[in-house]
């Protein structure tokens with residue numbers, strides 16, 4: 001095994017904040033209008049030997065600056081139906097080519113090519129089956145991979161060898177269903193991961209304690225933490241789709257992280273309004289008042305439909321139910337002011353794979369919305 005680059009990158013990561021200030025003045029002169037890429041972009045491949053003896057080459061971008069510093073990884077689409085991160089990686093590549101002044105960036109836009117090709121969460125799933133039905137092919141549980149394991153474990157192994165083990169910081173970019181707002185899944189009690197969680201631009205953030213494995217490493221973030229590297233996961237909103245707004249959230253989060261680590265000059269861009277920690281205490285469920293079809297309301301003063309992430313006032317219409325019994329229009333109002341974390345029902349927790357689970361017919365008492373107060 002070739003030596004990892006992380007020994008010096010770890011040191012550089014610790015010094016990242018210092019680097020930031022010294023580099024601002026220098027690059028301001030180069031500016032955003034330079035038009036020519038300052039850093040070389042390389043397309044490389046992580047090559048896995050599969051069970052049948054064939055090979056699978058997973059492409060990735062690597063951008064190196066001329067100065068040592070942190071090595072930041074974006075790993076996208078471990079799950080084949082969670083694809084916003086692929087476009088985040090493409091835009092991050094261009095931004096880093098232009099503006100990165102320290103360290104290196106490693107971008108894997110399509111980590112799980114077999115799952116992407118079948119357009120499902122994991123390669124072995126059939127129709128209507130969410131990720132938990134996978135029999136050993138959930139890449140999120142395959143780290144650090146195994147060169148003698150199943151194909152998903154072999155691909156994870158090739159990605160670790162070619163990319164992950166070289167990285168001092170990582171963002172594992174996922175997407176959950178479209179009825180839930182984007183959220184950062186940050187880690188507390190782990191110094192290298194702290195700046196990553198602080199810099200994202202999702203409206204919502206939740207914290208998990210670092211899981212130093214007494215047991216087995218399975219996820220990418222666990223693997224990074226185990227190695228003393230910083231890592232968080234992000235969940236953008238919506239699977240099977242590419243939405244500009246979600247890509248922007250992913251990109252601004254990555255740029256902010258690069259800025260905090262001193263890799264790109266400038267101050268992180270802050271979210272308008274607060275970043276809201278979602279807890280059991282500040283989450284307010286809104287239940288369907290009767291059985292029928294739910295129609296969401298419009299954002300105040302616009303012709304756009306309310307979506308998760310939007311702020312609502314107490315008493316503001318969230319929508320209405322067309323009641324199945326007598327066809328009455330039954331309003332659904334916000335019981336509190338806050339940010340919408342969920343709007344519309346995900347039935348049976350199956351809506352990342354099943355169309356009926358996304359159907360707006362609600363039974364009485366189904367959860368139609370979740371509002372988080374701040």
Ligand SMILES: [Zn+2]
Nearest residue numbers: 079082174175
């Ligand atoms: Zn996922």
